[in-house]
Amino acid sequence: MTLQKDLKKLENFYTEKPHRVLTMYLNTDLADQDQQGGEWKIHFKNGMNNFEHYLQESGDKEELKNFRELKEQLETYVTDYERNLSKSLIVFASTDGQLWHAQPIQMPVKTEFFWEEAPVLDQLKELNNEFPKTGVVLVQQNDVKVIEAELGAVDDVKYYQLDLNTEDWRLHTGPHQAQASMGSGGKNPGKEKFEDRYRANQQRWYKSLAPTLDKLAKDGQWQRIYLVGNQDETDEIQAHMNKPIDEHVPKNLLEHEETQVLNEVVL
Structure with a gap:
């Protein structure tokens, strides 16, 4: 892992419509009392569904198509990730295929999802300050x-x-x-x-x-x-x-x- 280099790359990454960047901070820690029943799967599913509903209502068919393709890729990755869970999973991925950064970590995160023109790095930077190299x-x-x-x-x-x-x-x-x-x-x-x-x-x-x-x-x-x-x-x-x-x-x-x-x- 070379997080300092990755952060610089992520800070400088930007997309324009109809492309977007999906940011996902997903708490998958089974030791967490709120995760005893695998609630992280529900949070992941709800996060994806919320974006899809939003894009359907927006009427932007090309952006919706791009999201669905990325969603399918992410679902495949998460299914594989489930075989060897870490405490959390962080993903930054763009619909133009130029960015894919999926990082299982052994630190708890607050589950959050973003659909923006650039990666949302607040939590990652906080974690890096608290637990650096x-x-x-x-x-x-x-x-x-x-x-x-x-x-x-x-x-x-x-x-x-x-x-x-x-x-x-x-x-x-x-x-x-x-x-x-x-x-x-x-x-x-x-x-x-x-x-x-x-x-x-x-x-x-x-x-x-x-x-x-x-x-x-x-x-x-x-x-x-x-x-x-x-x-x-x-x-x-x-x-x-x-x-x-x-x-x-x-x-x-x-x-x-x-x-x-x-x-x-x-x-």
Whole structure:
């Protein structure tokens, strides 16, 4: 998702009759007490019917024809969207085919429909101000997970693990797998040896990772950064990063599912 670029495009989009832009903010959050019976489907249907009745009464047959074609396209999309509901769905679509922006998000919206010459962006801008592009960095000794998120949804996840042989941070693709446990209870010489080495080299290792995190923040245009983990570890990373940190969260969430992390840290 590149919302900043999308917003600029949407702000500059305009149509002339008989073409128009449909703006839809649709709350589909089944956890909402007002949505327990799937009321969002009724709201969607009513919104489409209201526009159709309005256009029928206006007598503009070409605009009505354009709306009906767009309505059919949107109904097909919503049927597919229903298989994997988010909390909300935002759509900006023009009848000339030049604009189609359908965006499921994990943030609640107020259900609204507009039929105008340009997209109605008020709610989207409010959401962007409240939940902008964000980087969440989870730290646990020699494991680091980076979650990029926007509007409460996960955009990308990267895993870094310190190679203790080369002392380089390696980027892992695919599902993250934590290092095997060295056991619990009693003394574990191997684990104790690692802990000693970790404490001795912590500053140097995190210092070497900081430029990578700064680059991710710059390239991803992060507007907020959260560091999650042991306070000593997150303090050490912050000390070597150039980008400002918005908040430290002293929790061990590295192995948690990404959406759960966002719910605990950001939302």
